[in-house]
Amino acid sequence: MARGYAGKLLEVDLSRxxxxxxxxxxxILRQYVGGRGLAVxxxxxxxxxxxxxxxxxxxxxxLLALTGPLTGYIGGGRTxxxxxxxxxxxxxxxxxxxxxxxxxxxxxxxxVIVSGKAKRPVYLLVTDNKAEIRSAERLWGLxxxxxxxxxxxxxxxxxxxxxxxEGLHKEPGILYIGPAGEKLSRVxxxxxxxxxxxxxGAYGAVMGSKKLKALVAKGSGPLxxxxxxxxxKELMEDMYEAALDSWQTRFWGTGxxxxxxxxxxxxxxxxxxxxxxxxxxxxxxxxxxxxxxVKRYWSDYGCPVACEKLACINHGPLAGAITDNPDYxxxxxxxxxxxxxxxxxxxxxxxxxxxxxxxxxxxxxxMGFAAELYQRGILTKEDLGGIEPRWGDAxxxxxxxxxxxxxxxxxxxxxxxxxxxxxxxSRIKGVDCMPYAVQFKGIxxxxxxxxxxLGFGAPMGLGYALSSQGGDHTSQAKPPAGEAExxxxxxxxxxxIGTRLVTDSIWEFFTAVTGWPMKHExxxxxxxxxxxxxxxxxxxxxxxxxxxxxxxxxxNPQRWYTPLPTGHKAGSAPTKKEFLEARTKAYADxxxxxxxxxxxxxxxxxxxEDVDRSMKGLRK
Amino acid sequence: xxxxxxxxRVWIARDYAKCSGCRLCEIACSIEHEGKIWPExxxxxxxxxxxxxxxxxxxxxxxxYPCVKACPSEALSVNEVTGAVMVANEKxxxxxxxxxxxxxxxxxxxxxxxxxxxxxxxxxxxxxxxxCTKMRFDALLVFPRIPAVAYDLYAKSxxxxxxxxAYKLYxxxxxxxx
Numbered sequence: 001m002a003r004g005y006a007g008k009l010l011e012v013d014l015s016r017x018x019x020x021x022x023x024x025x026x027x028i029l030r031q032y033v034g035g036r037g038l039a040v041x042x043x044x045x046x047x048x049x050x051x052x053x054x055x056x057x058x059x060x061x062x063l064l065a066l067t068g069p070l071t072g073y074i075g076g077g078r079t080x081x082x083x084x085x086x087x088x089x090x091x092x093x094x095x096x097x098x099x100x101x102x103x104x105x106x107x108x109x110x111x112v113i114v115s116g117k118a119k120r121p122v123y124l125l126v127t128d129n130k131a132e133i134r135s136a137e138r139l140w141g142l143x144x145x146x147x148x149x150x151x152x153x154x155x156x157x158x159x160x161x162x163x164x165x166e167g168l169h170k171e172p173g174i175l176y177i178g179p180a181g182e183k184l185s186r187v188x189x190x191x192x193x194x195x196x197x198x199x200x201g202a203y204g205a206v207m208g209s210k211k212l213k214a215l216v217a218k219g220s221g222p223l224x225x226x227x228x229x230x231x232x233k234e235l236m237e238d239m240y241e242a243a244l245d246s247w248q249t250r251f252w253g254t255g256x257x258x259x260x261x262x263x264x265x266x267x268x269x270x271x272x273x274x275x276x277x278x279x280x281x282x283x284x285x286x287x288x289x290x291x292x293x294v295k296r297y298w299s300d301y302g303c304p305v306a307c308e309k310l311a312c313i314n315h316g317p318l319a320g321a322i323t324d325n326p327d328y329x330x331x332x333x334x335x336x337x338x339x340x341x342x343x344x345x346x347x348x349x350x351x352x353x354x355x356x357x358x359x360x361x362x363x364x365x366x367m368g369f370a371a372e373l374y375q376r377g378i379l380t381k382e383d384l385g386g387i388e389p390r391w392g393d394a395x396x397x398x399x400x401x402x403x404x405x406x407x408x409x410x411x412x413x414x415x416x417x418x419x420x421x422x423x424x425x426s427r428i429k430g431v432d433c434m435p436y437a438v439q440f441k442g443i444x445x446x447x448x449x450x451x452x453x454l455g456f457g458a459p460m461g462l463g464y465a466l467s468s469q470g471g472d473h474t475s476q477a478k479p480p481a482g483e484a485e486x487x488x489x490x491x492x493x494x495x496x497i498g499t500r501l502v503t504d505s506i507w508e509f510f511t512a513v514t515g516w517p518m519k520h521e522x523x524x525x526x527x528x529x530x531x532x533x534x535x536x537x538x539x540x541x542x543x544x545x546x547x548x549x550x551x552x553x554x555x556n557p558q559r560w561y562t563p564l565p566t567g568h569k570a571g572s573a574p575t576k577k578e579f580l581e582a583r584t585k586a587y588a589d590x591x592x593x594x595x596x597x598x599x600x601x602x603x604x605x606x607x608x609e610d611v612d613r614s615m616k617g618l619r620k
Numbered sequence: 621x622x623x624x625x626x627x628x629r630v631w632i633a634r635d636y637a638k639c640s641g642c643r644l645c646e647i648a649c650s651i652e653h654e655g656k657i658w659p660e661x662x663x664x665x666x667x668x669x670x671x672x673x674x675x676x677x678x679x680x681x682x683x684x685y686p687c688v689k690a691c692p693s694e695a696l697s698v699n700e701v702t703g704a705v706m707v708a709n710e711k712x713x714x715x716x717x718x719x720x721x722x723x724x725x726x727x728x729x730x731x732x733x734x735x736x737x738x739x740x741x742x743x744x745x746x747x748x749x750x751x752c753t754k755m756r757f758d759a760l761l762v763f764p765r766i767p768a769v770a771y772d773l774y775a776k777s778x779x780x781x782x783x784x785x786a787y788k789l790y791x792x793x794x795x796x797x798x
Contacts, residue, residue, distance in 0.1 A: 072657060075642070099643075099668070106659060145797060152669055167719045167728030167736075168677075168778060170660070171669050193671040220731040222650070222658035233651065240644075240755060294789045295672060297757055299642030304755050306640045310672045314791035322672070322790060 002026055003227040004069035004513035005034075010109045010131055012124060014210055015059055015116030019131050022113070030516055034068030034110065036093025036490035037531045039082035042113065043091055044534050047084060048614060052543030056086035057184055057209040059117035065175060065190075065215055066111035067101040068493030069514050072223045073232060075239065076495030077102050077301030079175065081190045081198040083206045087362070087417055088442045089546055090539030092201030092469045093490040097300035098192035100173030101493070106219025114210060123214040125155065125172075128221060136213035140182060143355040144194045145322075147176050151216055159218065172218035178357020180405035181208040186417040187363040187404070187444070191354070195324040196300070199359030200443060200472040202417070227515030235509050243304040249497065250297070253307035257328030258283040258346075261447075262336060266569045267455025269337040269447050271375075271391050272368035273438045273559050276449045277567025280341040283331065288343045298324060300495075307497050311347050318344050318394065321351035326360070329473075332447035333364035338371060339391025352398040356405035362417065365444035367400050369418050370410070372436045378429055385409035418444050420546075438557045439471055440464045441539065441548050446473025451560060452569040460574040460582050461556040466590070468535030477532075479582070480589035484528030491531065530606045533598045537611045540597065540618055550596030554583060595620060629703045629765040630741060632749050634676055634774065636785050639759035641666055641674035645748035652747045653737075660731045663739040664748045664760070667778035670797050672789060675781045676760055678748070679705060679726050679739040680774040687738070690721035696738075703765065704741040712736055724775035 009022045024038070032041045043062060047054050054060050064082045071077065079101040085092045104112070108129045121136040139147055152171045159169045173192075180188035181204030188204030189197035207213070226232045243250060259281065262268035266277040289296070292313060297306035308324040326334060326346060334353055335346035353360050371389040373379040381388050385408055387399045403411035413428075414421045422437035438445055445464055450457030456473065457463060463476025467483060474496060477483040489496040492510060507518045518527070542548050556579060563573040587594065591602035597619055603612035646662040654661050664678040681703050688696040688705060695711035696718060698704070712735040719727045719736070727736045739746075749760040765771075786794035 102659065148671065149797060167716070168667075168725050170665055170667055195671075220660040222654065222656045222661065225656065229651075229655070236647075240751070244755070295637070295640070297638075297640035297642075298672065299640040301643050302647060303640075303642050304644060306642060306757075310789070312790050312793070314793070319791070320793040322793065 002029055003515050004073075004224055005029065006105050006108050006110045006224050008109060010112045010126060012112065012114045012131065012133065013116040014114060014118040014122065014133065014212065017133055019133070031527055032531065033491045033527070035066050035080035035095070035493035036082065036487055037527070038111070038491070039064045039066055039080060039093055040091055040531050040534045043082065043084065044538065044611070048538070048610065051084070051538055051541040051614070052547070054084050055544055056084045056089065057205060059115075059210075061206055061209070063114040063203065063206045063210060063212065064111065066493070067105055068491055070492040070494050070509060071101045072105055072302060073226070073236065073513055074494035074509065075299075075303035075305065077303070078493050078495055079198075080490055080493050081201070081203045083203055084538075085201040085203070086186050086205045087202040088470050088539060089542035090441070090468060091535050092443070092472065093487070094190070094198035094201040094203060095490055095493065096175065096190060096192050096198035097196050097495060098173060098175070099301045100175050100192060100215065100217055102223070102301045103173035103217040103219050105223055106221045107217050108219065108221060112215060114212060117209065118211040121211045121213050123151070123212065123216055125158075126215070126217040128219055139213045141179060144176065144178050144191055144357060145355060147178070147214065148174060148194065151176070151214060155216060155218060169218070172216045174214055174216050176214035177204045177207045178355060178405070180357045180363065180415070181205055182213075183405065183407050183415065184208045185358065185363070185405060185407070185415040186420065187359050187366050187415065188357055189359040191357050193300075194322065195350070195354040197354070197359055199361050200469060202359070202362065204357055204359075226513045228512045231512035232509070235505060235512060238505065240304045246305070249307050250305055252285045253309050253325050254328035254497070255288055255309060255325050255331060256285040258285065258288070258331035258335065261328065261332070261455065265454040266452035266564065266567045267449040267457060268332050269368070269438070269449065271339050272337060272372040272436060273449065274372070275566050276451060276564055277569065278336060278341070282341045282343070283335065288325070291343050292347055303495065305497060313344055313347055316344070318348040321348040323347055323350040323354055326350040329447050330360040330364070333361050333368070337364065337368045337447070338397050340394055340397065341392070342394075345392070345394030348394045349397050349401065352401050356401055358401060358405050361446055362444040363401065363404065365438065366404060366414050366418050366421060367397060369421065369436055369438070370400060370414055371397070373425065373433060378425070378431050378433065379410060383410040385411070417442060435558045438559055440467065440557070441470040441553055442546065443470025443472060445471030445557070448473045449560070451564050451573045453572060454569065460579045461560050462579070462582055462586055465554045465556055465583065466586055468532055468539055477590070479586040481524065482529070482590050483532045484524045487528040487531045488523060526606065530608060533603060533606060533608060534611055536598055537614055541614065554596050593619065628701070628744070630744055630746070630762050631681070631765040631771060632678060632739070632741070632746050633761045633763050634678070635759050635761070636675055636781060637788065638757060639666065639674040639676050640757050641668055642755075642757065644751045644755060645676060645760055648747040648751045652742060658731070661737065663737055665728070667782065669778065669782045670786050673782050673786045675778045675785070677724070677726060677778050680724070680771050681705065682772045682775055683769070684772075686721045686723070687718035687727060690717050692717055699740070702741045702744045705738045706740060707736055707738055709735045722775060725777045726775065
């Protein structure tokens with residue numbers, strides 16, 4: 001039997017209210033491992049033939065929450081959420097930290113596959129080797145903080161009644177959606193622990209469409225046995241040592257980026273990407289630390305790094321706001337990109353976005369987009385239900401987040417995400433709004449610009465333009481190797497911040513847990529590459545509302561060709577000609593034809609004949 | 621209490637506000653005692669009824685050992701060297717009397733439901749505190765157990781500790797969270 005795996009997946013059909021177990025063929029597990037890889041394979045097998053017709057928000061879509069063999073052993077307890085994405089119409093492997101995946105494995109399952117659509121709001125409660133669909137009528141409409149509280153108490157009472165086991169029960173692991181997911185927002189997250197989010201892919205809306213408020217797990221068993229416990233323990237020790245060496249990540253988290261990324265590398269979004277440089281010392285990590293952090297180290301299961309820091313405003317007009325850190329992404333998107341340069345305002349907006357279950361990257365990108373349309377007079381106070389989202393006004397930005405999550409007034413359009421909203425507002429207002437939409441194939445871009453050439457974004461934006469996950473900064477397709485390496489963490493399912501520390505020994509770790517060999521170069525050339533090519537195929541098939549055209553959509557947002565207006569890299573930006581030349585070369589590097597479609601030769605070499613057949617209609 | 625009985629003994633101090641919730645203590649404890657990662661079998665368990673309010677929950681070795689006194693089947697005893705409560709698995713009937721006798725509701729039944737589990741201080745070298753201190757979280761620390769009455773007062777339920785810490789961290793907002 002496979003080591004490191006619980007050995008079965010839980011399947012739930014909400015339309016028929018049926019629950020059953022599925023065993024995954026060992027051959028598939030060896031090839032696709034878990035998490036993103038396994039999700040991609042399952043989605044393609046079940047939905048691939050009619051991909052274009054599948055409505056991501058319809059009953060025929062699947063919602064997957066999968067662990068991987070290293071979940072629980074490598075720190076950070078992540079779950080990979082997937083399905084057909086309502087943002088890109090492709091597949092995104094979107095991971096979120098917390099205790100849920102460990103509870104799920106301890107309950108005997110490697111993952112959950114949800115199909116169908118419930119008639120009334122429900123949540124799924126998974127306990128040792130069983131599960132039940134329970135009413136969530138009382139939970140529908142609740143924000144994140146109230147959802148967790150209500151579920152914790154309800155499950156505790158249930159367990160205490162149902163089990164003869166004496167003593168206190170620990171709380172369950174919970175993945176849930178907020179009001180934004182319930183209202184099918186294409187910028188909503190699957191959430192955990194108030195402020196942790198699987199944001200890219202907008203799977204909050206998939207849960208919302210299924211009327212599934214939460215996935216809840218409480219297991220009492222051990223994690224699955226590993227192949228070589230002695231070696232696993234040594235590798236865990238190595239991970240702890242490496243974490244201690246990486247003191248900046250531990251001590252500051254990613255929060256030092258709020259100043260550095262703007263000031264030093266000039267690649268931080270400011271006012272909806274109108275600029276990427278700022279010298280606002282107020283965004284320095286020392287101010288977050290001394291004003292707001294109530295806990296310096298806040299970890300998820302098994303994590304020795306604790307890059308998250310717990311922030312709370314407990315006095316003044318913004319009192320009551322709580323969030324993690326915010327980490328760099330939300331410092332940028334709920335801060336500088338909205339013209340907010342004060343930690344208080346930044347934490348306030350982040351906290352509201354979390355509570356609503358909006359994605360702090362994707363939802364806040366739409367907010368920046370709306371604020372720029374207001375700046376330019378395209379959207380009015382009346383369109384915005386009386387809100388005036390001026391740069392830097394945290395209260396107004398908080399109200400804007402609510403307008404979007406609850407789909408009030410123009411929020412109804414903005415909830416469709418930046419790309420779809422830009423199209424629709426252009427139509428309504430008769431003004432081209434695409435120049436202000438900073439996104440890639442329906443997925444709003446992470447807070448890492450490329451115009452300065454100094455940041456985390458791949459040269460000329462190719463990393464995003466050619467990614468199977470659009471603007472996802474964690475899955476950039478950097479030439480010449482492409483995206484395959486990025487599928488590793490999402491498939492073994494570990495946190496790429498924590499385990500940048502042990503990258504060299506990842507496959508050794510995998511072998512010690514599962515007993516299966518894997519060479520890193522094989523993963524890059526074959527296994528990871530397979531995952532990427534299936535994702536590319538699904539993205540190109542797209543539908544039903546949008547089908548992407550590589551020649552126009554494997555592209556940077558218009559704004560990224562505009563030279564940076566300020567800072568030490570003022571004037572810097574790639575030209576479209578440079579980009580297109582580099583793109584042609586990257587297509588060849590990746591084994592794609594001149595139109596950006598994976599070649600028959602590549603797909604056949606990877607054993608993906610079925611994917612190859614699906615691409616025939618797209619090839620010229 | 622005579623000093624001779626406490627020489628060389630240790631106490632696991634707990635600084636709840638510093639707990640990151642990483643559960644490395646649970647991992648270390650269950651690997652030590654069960655040979656695998658088994659959160660619910662760990663002798664120390666981190667409760668998180670409110671996110672951010674993580675409570676490492678474990679035995680404090682009360683001076684009068686109410687759990688040992690209450691045990692109807694002589695399954696519990698005090699280790700003469702370490703002062704830890706020892707469970708004789710073959711005698712334990714999993715009746716739960718010790719749990720009810722503990723002010724902090726610390727003991728809990730092993731998931732196999734056949735016996736209770738209580739911290740045994742790893743024979744005087746607690747693995748939970750070792751990893752916590754090594755990683756500089758310092759939520760669990762090993763100190764020499766010099767005579768003091770305060771230890772008994774750490775026998776507190778996670779519910780009570782959660783409320784205390786939630787207000788300390790979140791101020792008035794805690795009212796909506798606990």
